[in-house]
Amino acid sequence: MTLVDSSVWIDYFRGSGSREADRLDELLGDEQVLIGDLMLTEVLQGFTTDRAFSRALKLMDAVETVEIGGREVAIEAARHFRTLRARGVTVRKTIDTLIAARCLHDGLPLLFADRDFQPFVTHLGMVSAMEPI
Numbered sequence: 001m002t003l004v005d006s007s008v009w010i011d012y013f014r015g016s017g018s019r020e021a022d023r024l025d026e027l028l029g030d031e032q033v034l035i036g037d038l039m040l041t042e043v044l045q046g047f048t049t050d051r052a053f054s055r056a057l058k059l060m061d062a063v064e065t066v067e068i069g070g071r072e073v074a075i076e077a078a079r080h081f082r083t084l085r086a087r088g089v090t091v092r093k094t095i096d097t098l099i100a101a102r103c104l105h106d107g108l109p110l111l112f113a114d115r116d117f118q119p120f121v122t123h124l125g126m127v128s129a130m131e132p133i
Contacts, residue, residue, distance in 0.1 A: 002027055002129045003034045003066060003103055005112040006042035013043070013056060020113040023130060027111070035060065036068040036102065038095055068095075068102050077101035080124055089119045100126055 004024055011021040027033050035043070040060060047053040077097045084091060091097050093116060100120040103110045110117060111129035120126040 001032045001034055001108060003036060003108045003110050005110060005114060006039040007113040008111050009043045010046060011113060018113060020111060023111060033063050034066050035063050036066050036099060038068045040065055068098050073101045073105055076105055084119050084123060087123055091116050
């Protein structure tokens, strides 16, 4: 199972041909791909036409949705943020801290194209789905 960040889904739907979007395309045929509820919102709100929104939603119906937050993960996210800040790293978005905390909590690799996740890999042991396991 791999959790896929909105940064990758957006590239995928745009047909950008990024390394991460290509990896998502591979994963969709090989293993269970997950999307977080917050990422689902981020992805779907970007579509400008009803037709594109409906097509994307139909694809997303085949992908399991994971609840990102909850009390335990929220507290872990705050701890991770504070740990990184103490190391001189400030994560720009709270949602990214929550996503990383969910991955760390559940042992899920994350496929991402957003640089804010790299400190979680480097300093806290989160697994990147672009790295060999």
